[in-house]
Amino acid sequence: YTSTSTSSANTDQTKDVVGVPEAELSACHLLAHVLQLPPSNGFSLLLELLHHPSSSHPLHDLPADARLTADQARHFQELCTRRASTLEPLQYLVQSWDFYNLENIKLRAPILCPRPETEELVDWVVQDLRRELGRYGGEEQPPLRLLDVGCGSGVIGLSLAKEFPHAEIVGIDSSEIAVELSTENAQLVLNTEHESATPRYQALHVPASHYTNVDANTHVQLPTDAPQERYRFGFHHVIANPPYIPPSDMKSLSPDVLHHEDHNALCGGVSADGLDIVREIVARLPEWTASEPQADADADTGDGIAADIY
Amino acid sequence: MMGKMYGVAASALALLATIGPLSVESFAFTRNSISPLDTTTTSNRLSTTTSTLSMVLDEQMENRLSGIRRSFMTLTERLGDPDVLADSNLLMSIMKDRSKSEGIVTNFDEYMGHKEELEGATELFQEAGDDPEMREMARSEMKELEQKMADLEANLKVLMLPKDPNDDRNVMIEIRAGTGGSEANIFAGDLLDVYRKYITSLGWKVSIIDSSAGDDGGFKNVVLDVKGDMVYSRFKWEAGVHRVQRVPATETQGRVHTSTATVAVMPECDELDIKVDPQDITMSTMRSGGAGGQNVNKVETAVDLLHKPTGIRIKCTQERSQLKNKDLAMKMLMAKLYEIEVVQREADEREKRGAQIGTGGRSEKIRTYNWKDSRCSDHRLGQNFPLAQFLSADIGPIQDAMIARDQEESLRLMTEEQMK
Numbered sequence: 001y002t003s004t005s006t007s008s009a010n011t012d013q014t015k016d017v018v019g020v021p022e023a024e025l026s027a028c029h030l031l032a033h034v035l036q037l038p039p040s041n042g043f044s045l046l047l048e049l050l051h052h053p054s055s056s057h058p059l060h061d062l063p064a065d066a067r068l069t070a071d072q073a074r075h076f077q078e079l080c081t082r083r084a085s086t087l088e089p090l091q092y093l094v095q096s097w098d099f100y101n102l103e104n105i106k107l108r109a110p111i112l113c114p115r116p117e118t119e120e121l122v123d124w125v126v127q128d129l130r131r132e133l134g135r136y137g138g139e140e141q142p143p144l145r146l147l148d149v150g151c152g153s154g155v156i157g158l159s160l161a162k163e164f165p166h167a168e169i170v171g172i173d174s175s176e177i178a179v180e181l182s183t184e185n186a187q188l189v190l191n192t193e194h195e196s197a198t199p200r201y202q203a204l205h206v207p208a209s210h211y212t213n214v215d216a217n218t219h220v221q222l223p224t225d226a227p228q229e230r231y232r233f234g235f236h237h238v239i240a241n242p243p244y245i246p247p248s249d250m251k252s253l254s255p256d257v258l259h260h261e262d263h264n265a266l267c268g269g270v271s272a273d274g275l276d277i278v279r280e281i282v283a284r285l286p287e288w289t290a291s292e293p294q295a296d297a298d299a300d301t302g303d304g305i306a307a308d309i310y
Numbered sequence: 311m312m313g314k315m316y317g318v319a320a321s322a323l324a325l326l327a328t329i330g331p332l333s334v335e336s337f338a339f340t341r342n343s344i345s346p347l348d349t350t351t352t353s354n355r356l357s358t359t360t361s362t363l364s365m366v367l368d369e370q371m372e373n374r375l376s377g378i379r380r381s382f383m384t385l386t387e388r389l390g391d392p393d394v395l396a397d398s399n400l401l402m403s404i405m406k407d408r409s410k411s412e413g414i415v416t417n418f419d420e421y422m423g424h425k426e427e428l429e430g431a432t433e434l435f436q437e438a439g440d441d442p443e444m445r446e447m448a449r450s451e452m453k454e455l456e457q458k459m460a461d462l463e464a465n466l467k468v469l470m471l472p473k474d475p476n477d478d479r480n481v482m483i484e485i486r487a488g489t490g491g492s493e494a495n496i497f498a499g500d501l502l503d504v505y506r507k508y509i510t511s512l513g514w515k516v517s518i519i520d521s522s523a524g525d526d527g528g529f530k531n532v533v534l535d536v537k538g539d540m541v542y543s544r545f546k547w548e549a550g551v552h553r554v555q556r557v558p559a560t561e562t563q564g565r566v567h568t569s570t571a572t573v574a575v576m577p578e579c580d581e582l583d584i585k586v587d588p589q590d591i592t593m594s595t596m597r598s599g600g601a602g603g604q605n606v607n608k609v610e611t612a613v614d615l616l617h618k619p620t621g622i623r624i625k626c627t628q629e630r631s632q633l634k635n636k637d638l639a640m641k642m643l644m645a646k647l648y649e650i651e652v653v654q655r656e657a658d659e660r661e662k663r664g665a666q667i668g669t670g671g672r673s674e675k676i677r678t679y680n681w682k683d684s685r686c687s688d689h690r691l692g693q694n695f696p697l698a699q700f701l702s703a704d705i706g707p708i709q710d711a712m713i714a715r716d717q718e719e720s721l722r723l724m725t726e727e728q729m730k
Contacts, residue, residue, distance in 0.1 A: 025609055044628035048523055089607055098630040116595065116611060116632035117603050123633060245604060257607050266604050 020084050021256070024050060030079040033094045034072050039104055087256035089113055100159040105185050107153055110262035111178050114155045118241050122159050125239055129164060141166045147233075147288055148172070149208050149240035149281055152265060154182025154201070156239055158189045161201055168200055170235070174207035175262060208242075209280045212287055233288045240281055243267055246274035375418045375466070382411045414469045421462040428455045471720050476577040476652065477543035482645045483575055486531040487524065488551065490569025493558035495524025498571040500701075501552060502532055507703035514538030519638055520626060526560055533642060542577045547712040548705075549575040550674040556681030566682065576645035577652065584648045586640070592616045593639070595632060615639040622646055691715065 020026060024047065032042035068076065082088045091097045091113040096104040099114045100122050107113060133141060144167040148157035151171030161169045171182050186201035204211070213222045213230045222230050245266050250258070257266070269276025385408040388394050394401055431451040438444035485501050487494035509516045520533040536545065553570050561567065596610040611632040615624045624646075626639040678687045679697060686700040687693070691711050700708075 022608060022610060029609065040630055040634070041628045043630070047627075048521065090609055091607075098634070100631065100633055112604070113607050115603060115607070119631065119633040241604075243604070249605070253605055254607070257605070261607070 020087065021254070026083050026090055027080065029090050029094060030083065031076055034068075034076045034079070039094075039096065040098055086259060087254075089256050089260050092260065099155040101162050102155060102159050102185075102189060104188075105153060105155055105158075106181060106188065108177075108181065109260055110265075111175070111181050112152045112261050112265040114153065115241075118156065121239070121241065122156055125160065125237070126163050129160075129237070133164075144168065144237075145170070145235045147235040147238045149238060150174075150242050150265065150277070151182050151203060152178050152241075154178075154185045154203065156241060157182070157201060158185055160239070161186075162189055169202070171201070171203045172206050172208065172211050173203065174205075174264060176205050178265075179203040179205045207280075208277065208284060212284060214287070233290065235288050238281070238285060238288055242277045242281060243269075244274050244278060246272055248272065249274070374470075375414065378411050379415050379418060382408060382415045385411075414466060417462050417465050417469065421459055421466065424455045424459050424462070428452060428459070431455060467721060467724075468717055471717065471724065474543065474546075476546075478540050479542045479577040479579075480535075480537045481541050481545050481575050481577055482519065482642065483534045483536060483545060483548075483573065484531060484646075485529065485534075486572045486574070487529065488570030488572050490554075490567060492524060492526040492528075492560050493554075493567055494569040494571055495526065495528035495530055496559060497528065497552075497554045497569050498530070498532065499524070499528030500554075501571055501573065502529065502534075504701060504703050504705070505534070505548070508705055509536055509538070511703060512538060514541060518628075519642060520624070520628070542575070543713075544706075544709050545575045547709045548573050548676075550676035553675060553678040554681075555678065574646075574649060576649035578641075579644050579648040581644075584644050584651065586617070586644060586647065590618050591643075592618065593636065595636075611635050613639050615643060617643055617647070620647070620650075688712075 025043070028043040028046040028050065031046055032039070035042070037043075037045065079093050083090070083093060089109075091107045092109050095108060096106050097113065099105055100119045105114075129144070133144075136142060144164055146157065146160055146167055146169050148154070148160075148169060148171040151157055151173050152175075154171055157169040157171045161167055171179075173179055173182070182201075182203045186199070186203070190200055211231060213233075214220065215222055243264065243266050245253070245268055247267055247270060250263065250267050253266070268274030268278065385404055388404055389401070389408070394404060431448050435445060435448035435452060438448055483505065485498045485505075487498040490497070506516060515537045517535050518532060519535050520531075522530040522532070524530050551570050551572050553568060555566055555568050557564055558567050558569075592615070594614045594616075596608065596612055609630070611630060611634075612625065612627040613632060613635040615626070615636075616622075617624075622643060624639045624642050626635040626642070629635045629638065676688065676690055678689070679685075679700065680687070681697065684697040686695045686697050686708075688695070688708055688711075691708075693711065695708060699705075
């Protein structure tokens, strides 16, 4: 590996000059990707090697002086250049990442790269749901319908789908790319299941404000026999990592975020407090969590919201 | 002529041969009065020895075994219950419990079978009267049965020994360089290589959870996660201080150095085994201070965990997911805390029973590896093995020897206790 660590060291130096954040980690992730090391922790093996060039290689019986092939070297160079020049996020360069209980989730620009804080959010929801469902003991699990608002790559909904095999998940997003991406990820995560006619995960291209059966003109619930399609709600829980950054803060975001990730997934709207989207969500909550269609906006029991807001 | 024979039938035979037919009932000895007999003596010595193996299981033991058999049959019946068959978790737990007693029940059934046959053969022997051919046939059958019963009883004794409850668990292994600087680090790496080979040879799975490499090679410390069958039962014998005597790779003048590395073997545990109060922990991540959330997209997922009461500090950096790093760090912490408990409990046990050997506490020197003499000495066994054997990861025999010693000692202690 002498040659590979040298090449990554060289890249590091270049990166430091340009001011790439997390230069070493970046180099390690990119090189691990090029060498097709195990995605979850391949990068850390390289990091060890970088810091301790003469250490024995813990797990991979690759020869110590393995060299990059010409193709690999070229690929690595290309990725490093993209990272260094435009600060393209690693997740887009590697095109997948891990999240909570999901491995190798597909990611691509401009869909928001999942953050560690969102893992914590999912964990809270999981603990809550486990407590709730725990009351049923070993008997038949009650149905569980969950809504992921602004699903993006789908990680929130899908990690919950994986954790609770009987849950039905709907993800909505205003971005068509997000709907496509989360559907692809759903197939990756859930494809081992015996799917009945209706899949457990469904992504819909509709913003929160329009995810309603209330007619925009008459402000009345569409009748059950209306010619337009009506949504089926009845969600037990609504989970969201909505955009919440105030518009004035947008320009001070770090360049890798600002220049590559979807602003609509970041900026919370035109209001100064950045909470427009959050307000839209809250307004729709009663309708989403009602067990039966209701003309008035009474919040039914069983609604729960966990929102990632700082 | 036939070596030592034990117990009732032996003395009965010896007496019958010289005195004449006597009913067996007059020789109902209990365990404590049985002793290994020389077939040349015709008197029964009532002394006790430390290696008693009575042929007749005493009533108490037989009752215990019957009880175990009854429970086994109940469990077997339950396996046919449709309610049980529908619940896979329950099914698995019943199967597991049942399999624990299976060996005992099989042996016991065989034993009882032979016991009946022995009664039959003994009757035959008595009825044979003066017919030497019949007497001889019956006698040889009795001898055969007695030997079989003796073997089964020996098996049963071992099967009934109190088992280490951690034996079937997976483990975390920590190899930490001790005294000796770079050479100790390299030696820690050598131990890692041996253990990895051993693990792979058994078809077990290993992954590195944490490691801190040495500057000149090897590791300051490395933590492995090992999953397989009855892993703890074998690896527990590796715990302790390993000492190496050789000329280090870094040594320029050919002098022999002595260095050490410590191996800690931690059975995997869960919240049932060890409770960690969340208040006792501070967990810091790269994001703990400063802006987080959607504003930044950093990939540093390192987690730093401090257990305040013990000062144990664990850093976990290796996974892409921060939550995975947190989980791993917690897993390591719980394993360490549990191991401290296990070692303490064992040390207390050993002291109480005056036992000689046990699984090594962290400071017990268990082996020395000498390169010049090509030998690996296990100080607990007082035995040497070829160094090449150890380095090629053929360490099974060493562990077998430790297990045999442990069983011997447990048997001895168990018998002593029953003599009281």
